[in-house]
Amino acid sequence: MDDQTELRLSTPSDLTEIEHLYSEAFPDEDLFPLVRELVNGDYPVHSFVAVRQNRIVGHVAFTLCQVAPGEAEVALLAPLCAAPDSHAQGIGSALVRQGFVCMKGLGIGQVMVLGDPNYYSRFDFAPDDKIEPPYQLPDGWKDAWQSVQLRSDKPRLSGKLIVPEPWDSKALWVS
Ligand SMILES: CC(C)(COP(=O)(O)OP(=O)(O)OC[C@H]1O[C@@H](n2cnc3c(N)ncnc32)[C@H](O)[C@@H]1OP(=O)(O)O)[C@@H](O)C(=O)NCCC(=O)NCCS
Numbered sequence: 001m002d003d004q005t006e007l008r009l010s011t012p013s014d015l016t017e018i019e020h021l022y023s024e025a026f027p028d029e030d031l032f033p034l035v036r037e038l039v040n041g042d043y044p045v046h047s048f049v050a051v052r053q054n055r056i057v058g059h060v061a062f063t064l065c066q067v068a069p070g071e072a073e074v075a076l077l078a079p080l081c082a083a084p085d086s087h088a089q090g091i092g093s094a095l096v097r098q099g100f101v102c103m104k105g106l107g108i109g110q111v112m113v114l115g116d117p118n119y120y121s122r123f124d125f126a127p128d129d130k131i132e133p134p135y136q137l138p139d140g141w142k143d144a145w146q147s148v149q150l151r152s153d154k155p156r157l158s159g160k161l162i163v164p165e166p167w168d169s170k171a172l173w174v175s
Contacts, residue, residue: 001050001090007098010047010059012040017056018049025081029175035079037166038063044164046075046102050082050091058082060095062103062111066162067131074131074147074157075103076167077113096123100150109154112147112161114173124148130158135173 010018015036022032038045038061050058060080064073077099082091100123103111112131113120128147137145149156 001094002052005050005052005057005089005091005094007048007050007094010039010049014049014056015039018059021056021059021081021083022079024084026079031079034166034172035059035061041166043166046099048095048098048102050095052086056083057086058091058095060092060099062099063164063167064106064108065112065164065167067157067159068162072155072157073108074110074112074161075099075108076161076163077111078115080115092119093122104150107151107154109151110147110149110157112145114141114144115146117143117146120146130156132160133173134161134163134168135170138174 018035019032022035039047044064045061047061049056058081060077062075062077065076067074077096080092080095100111112128113125114133117127125146125148127143128145131147133145
């Protein structure tokens with residue numbers, strides 16, 4: 001990522017620009033209602049934007065979730081996007097790594113993601129069969145449910161992922 005691009009926590013006043021970013025990055029899917037709830041609501045969400053020349057060119061959210069039983073926390077990485085005219089410039093990677101630093105600092109040992117292993121494997125994500133997603137995933141998506149261990153002093157968790165309300169919708173997990 002170039003030194004003209006800055007990463008920072010998002011604020012509610014970024015939402016109009018974030019909405020535009022999502023409509024460009026996901027033309028066939030409306031993820032903005034989820035993002036608005038994550039950013040605006042009173043949830044344990046850490047949301048970052050990448051800003052270049054006063055324009056938001058990337059966004060990622062990390063949501064803290066519980067793993068039952070035991071109530072240990074992991075983070076769920078999603079959604080993630082970069083503006084189409086700024087792809088392959090390291091923005092997505094920088095946002096993921098910024099989130100990792102933040103999660104480590106909060107004592108979070110593990111991050112989950114549901115996404116393309118061809119992309120997420122670069123961050124050492126690997127298929128996870130110990131933490132169960134909140135809804136049963138479609139056949140063939142097994143390898144898309146992945147985790148990465150961020151801290152060696154934290155145990156690898158197992159159990160069902162309990163997500164905060166914005167994520168508690170079957171449609172988000174099966175489409
Ligand atoms: C996926 C996405 C966030 C990557 O952002 P980015 O800023 O372009 O990513 P980076 O610059 O850090 O990395 C670019 C690399 O990722 C690769 N890449 C991007 N999407 C990929 C995918 N789905 N599968 C495999 N590789 C992928 C690029 O080919 C490039 O490879 P290279 O490093 O070998 O050249 C961006 O393409 C995007 O917003 N896509 C649409 C939304 C989306 O699919 N989000 C992820 C699911 S929530």
